[in-house]
Amino acid sequence: MNVEKIQNKKVSDHVVERIEKMIESGDFTIGEKLPSVRELCELFGVGRSAVRDAITTLKGKGTVEVKQGEGTYIRGFDSSSLFKSQVLLPSLKDIQELFQVRKMLETGMAEMASLNRTDEMIIEMEDILSNQSESGWGSDYRFHMAIAKSSGNEILLQLVEFISSAMKKVMIEFYKHIEKDIKLVNRIDQQHARILQAIKDQNPKAAYQETMDHLAFVEALLQSSVLENA
Structure with missing residues (x-):
């Protein structure tokens, strides 16, 4: 060797x-x-x-x-030990595998949410996105969990909650990394708004695609962050 x-x-x-x-x-x-x-x-x-x-x-x-x-x-790979004590970015492989799972789960979750959502759930998601006092990872987490809840599938909700917990530290650091770039922050906000609109319109195809586009965008940004810190 x-x-x-x-x-x-x-x-x-x-x-x-x-x-x-x-x-x-x-x-x-x-x-x-x-x-x-x-x-x-x-x-x-x-x-x-x-x-x-x-x-x-x-x-x-x-x-x-x-x-x-x-x-x-x-x-x-132990997702529960990812980012334990130090602020470190995971490997490209870790990111790819986590987002493979997210894309499989959350795109289907958005489709289901568009079919099963109630008016009350739409109001909840709108409130999350319009809440100026909460931003960054906290708002992102609550929005994605609200979509999971709107899907009506309790097991799916638990799976998404587990993945979000595993990614909590990396996503907190991710939002710290981009918070000074207003264009990036606005772009992610717009992606969330388009996902919500598709769910509100009860359009599963659009909900699927908007979620896929959003996750692919965030994944690319995270991969770029890893390469910058390599």
Whole structure:
């Protein structure tokens, strides 16, 4: 395996980045045991303390699991541990997989909402979008949850709530990232308004497409943020 040696600069952070990239590329796979500390030292050309610190960081992020007396194992993506203690953006792969699920669930959810919504639910969604005292992630979360409620499917509501909870920290940081760009904020507001109008008009096809366009737009912005911070 050809691996570039690491230069002396925040060595443990570089080790973390290299291991994460090797997981993404498939060099290390989910469930696989990582090489020993000694082997990782040789692989990356760094000291034992740097490797140990890197493993501690990866454990805190939920990327690896340390089994006493056995070794360190690669974990699958754990949405509940995404963005635990530090303000970090997830990998492109994490974003793609989360939004694949969101697109499958929320487009169908918007279709169902357009058929099942009541006048009271429309008023609730209108109030959320017009509330000037609440913006950013809080308003976004309440709006998408109101659509889920309007679908009339309790299991779907719980699934969307779980995904929203998993993405809470990243979406909070996302809105902080774009809040100074009024054009972007207005564009997202307009997308929400078009989704609501389609639901209000009881147009499932339009509700589906407007939701898909909105999620694709937000996903692209998040991917851009990851690349900027890479």
